[in-house]
Amino acid sequence: MARFGKFGRLCFLLLLFRLVELEDNGGWGLDSSLSDEGDCNVDVRDVNSITYTEFIHNYAYTKPVILRGVTDNTKFRFLCSKASLLSEYRDKIVRLSTANTHSYRKVDVQFEEFVKFLLTPQSEDTLGSDTLYFFGDNNFTEWHSLFGEYKAPPYGLPHTSPAYSFGIAGAGTGVPFHWHGPGYSEVIYGRKRWFLYPPDQSPEFHPNHTTLSWVKHSYPNLEIHNKPLECTIRPGEVLYFPDRWWHATLNLDVSVFISTFLG
Ligand SMILES: *[C@@H]1O[C@H](CO)[C@@H](O)[C@H](O)[C@H]1NC(C)=O
Numbered sequence: 001m002a003r004f005g006k007f008g009r010l011c012f013l014l015l016l017f018r019l020v021e022l023e024d025n026g027g028w029g030l031d032s033s034l035s036d037e038g039d040c041n042v043d044v045r046d047v048n049s050i051t052y053t054e055f056i057h058n059y060a061y062t063k064p065v066i067l068r069g070v071t072d073n074t075k076f077r078f079l080c081s082k083a084s085l086l087s088e089y090r091d092k093i094v095r096l097s098t099a100n101t102h103s104y105r106k107v108d109v110q111f112e113e114f115v116k117f118l119l120t121p122q123s124e125d126t127l128g129s130d131t132l133y134f135f136g137d138n139n140f141t142e143w144h145s146l147f148g149e150y151k152a153p154p155y156g157l158p159h160t161s162p163a164y165s166f167g168i169a170g171a172g173t174g175v176p177f178h179w180h181g182p183g184y185s186e187v188i189y190g191r192k193r194w195f196l197y198p199p200d201q202s203p204e205f206h207p208n209h210t211t212l213s214w215v216k217h218s219y220p221n222l223e224i225h226n227k228p229l230e231c232t233i234r235p236g237e238v239l240y241f242p243d244r245w246w247h248a249t250l251n252l253d254v255s256v257f258i259s260t261f262l263g
């Protein structure tokens, strides 16, 4: 009887851990075959260890940085759980784009359909032009109550104003190398790996091939001086990328993320 009680308690604890774990990923799933994360050679700064002046001086126009613990987005994270987003936006139409460098194709689907059928793990040989990706093209009228809860990173750039792009993407997906203006990217759930090059160092890549295929086939052959800056960001971390820096992303898990473009 006593042993059964101990066993029962153990089962209960294991179940509880599993639930807490599921809760941590917002119900978006934990299984990922992409565990090999590699190095992090981007500066990572705890928000208490950096000042705005230092941010402007050392990073804003110079190089990427990952800021840790900048804002408390607990409530936003809660609202971005799978159950919460489905209950609120199930029937809404979202606009998907193909995940290639130039985003050729746009497709409108119901949010529920995207979550149930299109948020599948990406295989290595899928072309970027065949991967539908939910990022940007957000309807700020319909999603206003969600975005209203997001607390953007506190460091702005002079003469710019922030614009949000929200997205959800399957494990193994990612956008191949491209560049644009400066901004931040924060993951709300899941891990997202980043590869970055300065504006004057164009990476070699095929615009229709995915980041996953670049990571498996091109990356290993890069000479040491051609290696990118790279790092994986997790919930609670925000990556800042300066103007015109090349970057490619790889979602190691299903990831829910939001970018703040400073234009
Ligand atoms: C955004 O949603 C509103 C309200 O449902 C709708 O009237 C509008 O056409 C949508 N905008 C776009 C660009 O889809």
Ligand SMILES: *[C@@H]1O[C@H](CO)[C@@H](O)[C@H](O)[C@H]1NC(C)=O
Pocket: 104, 129, 207, 208
């Ligand atoms: C990439 O795919 C698009 C759409 O399928 C196609 O129009 C374009 O020619 C392709 N680009 C290259 C460089 O293969």
